[in-house]
Amino acid sequence: MNKYFLLILLSAIVSTTYAAKVDTISVHSASMNKEVKTVVIRPDLYNKKETYPVLYLLHGYSGSYKDWVNKAPALKKLVDYYGYMVVCPDGGYGSWYWDSPLDPSYAYETFVAKELVSYIDNNFSTVATKAGRAITGLSMGGHGALSLAFKHQDIYGAAGSTSGGVDFRPFPKNWEIEKRIGSYAENEQLWDKLVVQNLVHLLVPKSLEIIIDCGNEDFFYNVNIALHEKFLNRNIKHTFVQMPGGHNWEYWQKSITYQLDFFAKFFSNRVLQK
Template sequence: MKRLLVVFLISVWSLNVIAARVDTLQVQSEAMNKLVKNVVILPDNYDGSNAFPVVYLLHGAGGNHADWVTKVPAVKSYADHYQVLIVCPDGGRTSWYFDSPVDPSMQYETYVSSELVSQIDQTYKTIASPKGRAITGLSMGGHGAFYLAFRHQDVWGAAGSMSGGVDIRPFPNNWDIAKRLGTYAENKANWEENTVTNLVYLLDGRRLKLVFDCGVDDFFYGVNQRLHQKLVERNIPHDYTERPGGHTWEYWTNSVKYHLLYFNDFFGNN
């Protein structure tokens, strides 16, 4: 009997894993004059009659819109479990989700925070307010999620970062950041104005709910520690976790579960 029960439970779980619907939505970006692909994961019971909250899930440098759904297939089951839409935009291989002041082809702040959000709310039945929107991401996407949410608190009500590059200044020669902002030596203001840790002044501690974490073996560990300390000094409430791990998909596969649980509580309280 116990063996039959285990088989039944595994079968039910397997059905739940594949129950979610996965769309690839192409959105025209007027800011960049191109079509951008986005993965949209819909919970199994989505039929357009009820409004659902939305979690925007950003990829890292070198990735694309399909990273999360292919490398962490369980995100499909999380859409079912938490009854949310999960949107994974293509943020360019190294856009850093800025509106680049030096490269007009890289205007991903406008794309994600305005063009994409607007199109998602038009295409799907969503809770179209900050109470029904959250955003998180890994590495470059962790920076992007905090960057966008800090600057657009009228769009998102909760934000997270997994192993995020939350201070780009220690990495002036990495991941094409200089191609997006200009070199640090010649464009210091661009770097200072567009690094997450310098945007804490935008937070009032009441509107935007924050969760972030980083592995202790990660090269972004130090900048995440410093952001945590800065938020503590400013009395900005947040959830911050350090756990074993490096800059790996194994770490993010585990981390995203905690972020979605945090967002589920946020949506429930609203």
């Protein structure tokens, strides 16, 4: 999709009246022994006689479950336009979507990849297979989405990242990372093990469809370029988008349109043609 067509598409969507259903629910996490707030966005024509693919959409560091629906107004219209569900869980303050070895109240890998998926499939009318599931997110959530998808290829069929923190080692003192996995100086092997670049070996050929994007003024731009090049070197098929922009909502309001279009095509190819 070129940027001019994207602008035309986005203008058409925004100018059309839709009424996506937005609910905030509490999902119990047995692994963390707490309730986790989650936004569920369903297309206006949602009905229980049909089944719907689901995109799990993760927020960034210091954000919350409310970020995407409040700060990217086009999201609700995009859900109606494409006709699949979007689920935005709370990922805690600086969880990085790991099961922290230091803090049992931060088991967000287990929550997002297992408990949340199970809850959504049991309480909504979903396509309850990997053909009907995708995951993406921004910044910390971009790291989380790719990390979770690479480690749980039986759960997700497609994965993405926008402005993703796909290698956080250049920033060893930032974003609560030390609180979750210890300092880089004392836990270098663990840090190396957890970055997305070092999870690429887990990918099974043709198991995941992947999109990554990043603004060329973003402080994560270089690590995203490095991930893109690693994919190329390993002949891993993926979509890579680079656009003008920084690490901010102005950029993410644009990038979510690319992302949702990508996942719509994935769902169409995997679900609707069966």
